[in-house]
Amino acid sequence: VILSQYLIVSAGLFAAGLFGVLVRRNAVLVLLSVELMLAAVNLNLVAFAANRGDVGGQIFALFVIAVAAAEVGIGLAIVLMIFRNRSSANVDEMDLMKW
Amino acid sequence: MSDWFSEPGNWWFLLLGIPMLVGAARAVTSPNIVRAVAYFVLTLGGLAGMFLLLGAEFVAWTLVLVYIGAVIVLFLIGIMITRAPLGRSVDLDHSRRWPAALISLAVFAAMSWASIDFFGDEEIVPEIAGRTGDVGESIFTRFVIPFEVVSFVLLAALIGGIVLARRDPESEEASE
Numbered sequence: 373v374i375l376s377q378y379l380i381v382s383a384g385l386f387a388a389g390l391f392g393v394l395v396r397r398n399a400v401l402v403l404l405s406v407e408l409m410l411a412a413v414n415l416n417l418v419a420f421a422a423n424r425g426d427v428g429g430q431i432f433a434l435f436v437i438a439v440a441a442a443e444v445g446i447g448l449a450i451v452l453m454i455f456r457n458r459s460s461a462n463v464d465e466m467d468l469m470k471w
Numbered sequence: 472m473s474d475w476f477s478e479p480g481n482w483w484f485l486l487l488g489i490p491m492l493v494g495a496a497r498a499v500t501s502p503n504i505v506r507a508v509a510y511f512v513l514t515l516g517g518l519a520g521m522f523l524l525l526g527a528e529f530v531a532w533t534l535v536l537v538y539i540g541a542v543i544v545l546f547l548i549g550i551m552i553t554r555a556p557l558g559r560s561v562d563l564d565h566s567r568r569w570p571a572a573l574i575s576l577a578v579f580a581a582m583s584w585a586s587i588d589f590f591g592d593e594e595i596v597p598e599i600a601g602r603t604g605d606v607g608e609s610i611f612t613r614f615v616i617p618f619e620v621v622s623f624v625l626l627a628a629l630i631g632g633i634v635l636a637r638r639d640p641e642s643e644e645a646s647e
Contacts, residue, residue: 381491395565396564398504407542425596428614433530442624452552452636
């Protein structure tokens with residue numbers, strides 16, 4: 373088992389998440405794509421933890437999971453606020469701060 | 472390359488990795504919003520399996536509990552609350568996809584080239600670190616301050632979520 377195979381799978385996940393963030397219009401799906409990118413980071417951290425024989429990488433992955441959970445909670449609350457005010461959750465209709 | 476295929480761990484890797492990447496690709500391209508979430512569950516399941524392969528049991532089960540258990544439910548609630556179209560819909564994506572596809576392909580190529588170039592065929596020997604006892608011990612000794620900070624972040628997120636999601640009492644009085 374080599375390290376690069378995990379890194380390549382993680383790069384694939386990250387690229388898929390990036391595509392989703394750029395292409396999706398629904399704010400909930402944008403958040404989901406961000407979670408995909410965070411999952412890729414977690415895979416990298418755990419793979420490096422196994423490579424170096426150090427448990428620190430796994431703990432970092434746990435912290436990333438905790439912060440991602442907080443982020444989803446706040447993010448969905450913000451989406452809910454925007455939906456209440458503008459009755460739409462599409463990111464390209466939020467152009468109030470666009471120059 | 473034949474050495475690579477003769478190792479049983481790599482078969483498990485392929486068995487988990489291919490559905491995982493297909494799930495990730497479908498999760499960002501599916502025209503049906505609920506199915507996109509379901510494909511995301513598939514990806515997370517594959518990811519948890521990979522964590523198990525790497526000897527990170529505790530992280531794998533935390534991922535299953537926190538993500539597949541809680542975050543997915545939150546996503547589904549978010550979809551229902553914002554009255555997203557539940558069936559197939561054509562306007563879920565921007566009309567121009569090619570620039571985004573090009574950028575993400577370029578990022579994928581750059582990242583995988585960099586990791587192959589730097590790490591080559593460096594081996595992983597799983598299950599050296601990663602027993603759950605070691606994780607617990609390390610959290611409460613070496614990482615105790617970050618652990619407290621993360622719990623504070625969760626508390627702040629909890630309060631922030633309540634403050635954001637509840638209706639403003641003053642504006643409600645004004646409208647009545």
